[in-house]
Amino acid sequence: xxxxxxxxxxxDREARDVxxxxxxxxxxxxxxxxxxxxxxxxxxxxxxxxxxxxxxxLRGGPVDDPAAFRAHVLAHWPEIAAQMRVRATQTNEAxxxxxxxxxxxxxxxxxxxxxxxxxxxxxxxxDRYAYRYGDRRIGDGEPVLxxxxxxxxxxxxxxxxxxxxxxxxxxxxxxxxxxxxxxxxLIWPEHTHRRRRLRAAAAVAEADPPLLVRGxxxxxxxxxxxxxxxxxxxxxxxxxxxxQVPPARRTAFTELVRTLPGHWIANEDLTVLPRAxxxxxxxxxxxxLLALDGRPLAWTRGxxxxxxxxxxxxx
Ligand SMILES: C[S@@+](CC[C@H](N)C(=O)[O-])C[C@H]1O[C@@H](n2cnc3c(N)ncnc32)[C@H](O)[C@@H]1O
Numbered sequence: 057x058x059x060x061x062x063x064x065x066x067x068d069r070e071a072r073d074v075x076x077x078x079x080x081x082x083x084x085x086x087x088x089x090x091x092x093x094x095x096x097x098x099x100x101x102x103x104x105x106x107x108x109x110x111x112x113x114l115r116g117g118p119v120d121d122p123a124a125f126r127a128h129v130l131a132h133w134p135e136i137a138a139q140m141r142v143r144a145t146q147t148n149e150a151x152x153x154x155x156x157x158x159x160x161x162x163x164x165x166x167x168x169x170x171x172x173x174x175x176x177x178x179x180x181x182x183d184r185y186a187y188r189y190g191d192r193r194i195g196d197g198e199p200v201l202x203x204x205x206x207x208x209x210x211x212x213x214x215x216x217x218x219x220x221x222x223x224x225x226x227x228x229x230x231x232x233x234x235x236x237x238x239x240x241x242l243i244w245p246e247h248t249h250r251r252r253r254l255r256a257a258a259a260v261a262e263a264d265p266p267l268l269v270r271g272x273x274x275x276x277x278x279x280x281x282x283x284x285x286x287x288x289x290x291x292x293x294x295x296x297x298x299x300q301v302p303p304a305r306r307t308a309f310t311e312l313v314r315t316l317p318g319h320w321i322a323n324e325d326l327t328v329l330p331r332a333x334x335x336x337x338x339x340x341x342x343x344x345l346l347a348l349d350g351r352p353l354a355w356t357r358g359x360x361x362x363x364x365x366x367x368x369x370x371x
Pocket of ligand 1 (some may be wrong): 223
């Protein structure tokens with residue numbers, strides 16, 4: 057896929073109806089031969105819209121007006137390119153816990169959670185956040201995760217978590233101001249509610265930091281899984297991670313995870329799980345596919361704002 061196609065597809069699938077500013081920018085970049093040629097000097101994995109826009113936001117550059125954005129990128133390209141080479145999109149969205157909750161709550165309790173591609177570990181606290189599924193409110197305090205659930209009854213309680221661990225090739229630390237600034241820059245411009253949520257979730261993590269291990273999702277997963285306590289259901293889960301992993305390693309991971317004890321929850325783009333037999337997503341917007349032990353259950357919106365169930369939580 058060309059870089060222009062990547063930006064066009066981002067506008068159509070991810071930004072449309074979700075971030076007008078990023079939709080405008082990505083369409084403008086897709087039509088701009090000079091910007092595209094500059095992006096093409098980077099390795100393919102580093103040309104992504106979210107990475108470019110996040111780096112510009114981190115620098116305090118303009119993202120509302122495509123002409124001002126273009127002028128900023130042209131004027132500061134060496135610094136922007138250097139940042140894009142060393143950074144990665146590590147958006148950590150606590151809101152995704154709201155689409156995981158119906159599955160987590162249905163598993164035998166208590167749980168030992170192991171998140172692969174955990175970023176700063178903010179999805180490791182599904183037992184600490186509050187949830188609002190329409191009229192159903194679960195838990196109290198902040199952050200409150202709003203989610204529209206269709207085709208499934210919301211759980212009536214949060215799971216019990218006795219162990220939480222994250223594996224990431226570059227774990228972020230919410231107590232480090234520069235890591236928190238990068239997580240903030242990765243949130244899309246209009247999403248002030250997500251920015252508030254990041255701060256509230258970071259406070260939860262700061263009060264009881266997770267075990268975060270630097271490592272690879274294939275090479276280092278068995279050793280971390282072996283550290284989970286006996287007497288709890290091990291849940292290995294991942295959300296919006298495998299699109300960053302080369303196909304051969306992705307296959308190695310999905311083969312490995314099936315050999316480990318406990319349960320496996322995937323909340324990923326279609327690149328990960330075969331789509332056969334799965335109904336179409338509810339509308340044209342971007343959706344992840346949620347699956348338990350390889351069994352597709354629901355379409356979920358990218359930041360956990362909605363989930364449409366088509367399979368029973370329990371087989
Ligand atoms: C987009 S973030 C998602 C974070 C989190 N799962 C969430 O849903 O908020 C993807 C994370 O996967 C990590 N990652 C990518 N490839 C990896 C690998 N081979 N092994 C471990 N972590 C990896 C990245 O470093 C990044 O923190």
